[in-house]
Amino acid sequence: MLRDSIGDGIRGALGQAILGVLTDQGLFDKASVPKEFHMKLQSAFGNGATVIEKVIIKDLFRKLNIPYASQGSFEYGEALERARETCAGGTDKVSAAQMLETLLASETTGDLLVLFHRNPGLIDTLDSIARRIGRTGNSIEEDVRSLVNLGILKTRRIGRSEVLLLDRGRDREVLDAIAKHLRNLEGVEKIDNTKF
Numbered sequence: 001m002l003r004d005s006i007g008d009g010i011r012g013a014l015g016q017a018i019l020g021v022l023t024d025q026g027l028f029d030k031a032s033v034p035k036e037f038h039m040k041l042q043s044a045f046g047n048g049a050t051v052i053e054k055v056i057i058k059d060l061f062r063k064l065n066i067p068y069a070s071q072g073s074f075e076y077g078e079a080l081e082r083a084r085e086t087c088a089g090g091t092d093k094v095s096a097a098q099m100l101e102t103l104l105a106s107e108t109t110g111d112l113l114v115l116f117h118r119n120p121g122l123i124d125t126l127d128s129i130a131r132r133i134g135r136t137g138n139s140i141e142e143d144v145r146s147l148v149n150l151g152i153l154k155t156r157r158i159g160r161s162e163v164l165l166l167d168r169g170r171d172r173e174v175l176d177a178i179a180k181h182l183r184n185l186e187g188v189e190k191i192d193n194t195k196f
Helices: 002-014 016-024 034-063 076-087 092-103 107-118 126-132 137-150 168-183
Strands: 123-125 153-158 161-166
Touching (some): 034 137, 107 137, 137 153
């Protein structure tokens, strides 16, 4: 899965031609050894190495349903270890809990979810989406970014504009994972629907 994320991340950021050159040069042979991989990337990209590592980790986390926090410090080795733990099943509940926390992070995030769930075919620009929920583009950027990082929303270029749309498949995966998490919570009484 790491190799897939490297391929998808580099291809998305720099294109197929550059991915091919870097692969032919063996740049990704040590991707699972963080220090060696970082040194190889740094020799090729200088300070851009960290950006490449982030692109790879974002893609990997998206595939593993792990929320990616774009704020704060970043360390490729730590992020890779977190992905390994998730693959081993060690953070399944934490991951679903973090997804739930991301979905309920703010009123704006809630408004965005309602908008896209009520209009699953909506494709629009950031500013237009902001107007639909009574806000400005700048004020919703962080919330949109967190939903894009989670994979629920995705971006696409149409002409000169970047638009946002709901990734229905990924949205369903996230909601199913959260539902499973909520069903498995200990100490939570089951709701008896017959009482309503």
